[in-house]
Amino acid sequence: MSVAELIDVEVAYGGRGALGPFSLALAAGEIVALVGPSGCGKSTALRLLAGLEAPQKGQVRRGARPGETAVVFQSPTLAPWLTARSNVALPLELSGVSKRDARERADAALARVGLSGREAARPAQLSGGMAMRVSLARALVTSPRLLLLDEPFAALDEITRRALADDVLALWRETGPATVFVTHSVEEAVYMASRVVVMSPGPGRILAELATPQSLPRPPGFRTTPQFRETVEQVSAALAQGMAAA
Numbered sequence: 001m002s003v004a005e006l007i008d009v010e011v012a013y014g015g016r017g018a019l020g021p022f023s024l025a026l027a028a029g030e031i032v033a034l035v036g037p038s039g040c041g042k043s044t045a046l047r048l049l050a051g052l053e054a055p056q057k058g059q060v061r062r063g064a065r066p067g068e069t070a071v072v073f074q075s076p077t078l079a080p081w082l083t084a085r086s087n088v089a090l091p092l093e094l095s096g097v098s099k100r101d102a103r104e105r106a107d108a109a110l111a112r113v114g115l116s117g118r119e120a121a122r123p124a125q126l127s128g129g130m131a132m133r134v135s136l137a138r139a140l141v142t143s144p145r146l147l148l149l150d151e152p153f154a155a156l157d158e159i160t161r162r163a164l165a166d167d168v169l170a171l172w173r174e175t176g177p178a179t180v181f182v183t184h185s186v187e188e189a190v191y192m193a194s195r196v197v198v199m200s201p202g203p204g205r206i207l208a209e210l211a212t213p214q215s216l217p218r219p220p221g222f223r224t225t226p227q228f229r230e231t232v233e234q235v236s237a238a239l240a241q242g243m244a245a246a
Contacts, residue, residue: 002063003028003146003178004049009058010203011044017203019044020058024197024206028145031172031179031216033189035235036199036207037243042182045204046071046148049180064146067095070139070177074151076131078123078138084110085119088138095142109137112174113167129160133167140171147177151184161185165192169217186235190228191218198238200245208238 002025010020019041026032026049034042047053048060050071062069070091078087085106092102107119113133123131132152139147149168153161165188172179181192189196190212198208213227222228 002026002061004064005059005061006045006048006055007059007061009045009048009055009060011041011048011053011055012203019048019202019204020055022058022199022205026146026178026180028178029176030195031181031193033181033183033193033196034199035183035186035189035196035239036204037201037239038184039202040199041202041204042199043150046150046180046182049146050148062146064144064178067142068145069148070142070144070146071148072132072135072139072150072152074154076123076135078131078134080123083120083122084115084126084134084137087123087134088141091138091142105141106137109141110134112140112171113137128156129164132156132164136164136168136171140175140177143175144177147172147179149179149181151182153188154184161188166217168192173217186232186239187223190231190235191223196231196235198235198242200242207242208235210234210238 005025007023008021011018034045036042048055050069085103088106088109089102092105093099110119113136115133153164183189194212194216196210197206200207210231212231
């Protein structure tokens with residue numbers, strides 16, 4: 001069974017179509033990137049997968065049980081009055097894990113994202129990249145089966161984006177959650193995912209699906225290979241064709 005699946009879903013807001021019909025099946029351990037123009041329903045699809053809203057038509061099937069799904073948004077959405085340790089420990093404590101165990105697991109999660117020594121820092125004391133790492137640690141501390149990333153690097157500079165992309169792939173290799181990654185960046189999509197889904201202008205439908213070359217995580221220099229550049233151009237062409245036909 002798929003970890004999560006959208007089957008001919010349709011969503012409209014105020015009588016205007018936002019998504020669909022749209023279908024997507026996510027296998028265990030797979031990373032899928034959703035790319036498309038603004039307003040095509042990428043984030044709506046993510047909310048359906050997360051169980052944060054329901055479609056007007058179609059079905060959402062979730063193999064992941066409650067508590068096995070984690071979402072990382074464009075903003076780190078950290079509680080500003082809590083330390084990094086307490087922010088990461090929070091979902092564990094809410095699920096009934098003892099405070100001591102939750103904080104030990106939080107410290108281990110922060111270490112995995114390169115933030116050892118910053119456990120007591122509050123969000124205002126962290127850079128944008130560090131805050132996003134805390135958000136990733138909080139998402140992964142529960143060992144989710146399904147990880148949903150909604151443009152998590154959009155507000156960051158290019159160097160930080162690339163570093164965090166490699167961090168996410170390294171963490172994915174350790175824990176193996178099925179992952180959906182929403183982005184406006186074609187290069188980021190091809191680098192991060194094993195499969196790229198290209199969406200049409202809203203209401204979003206699937207224009208193309210492209211498998212990316214080589215295995216995850218990416219080898220050094222992957223961005224400079226002909227296979228990477230060719231796939232980027234294929235995705236870009238599919239996007240351009242969809243915009244022209246809209």
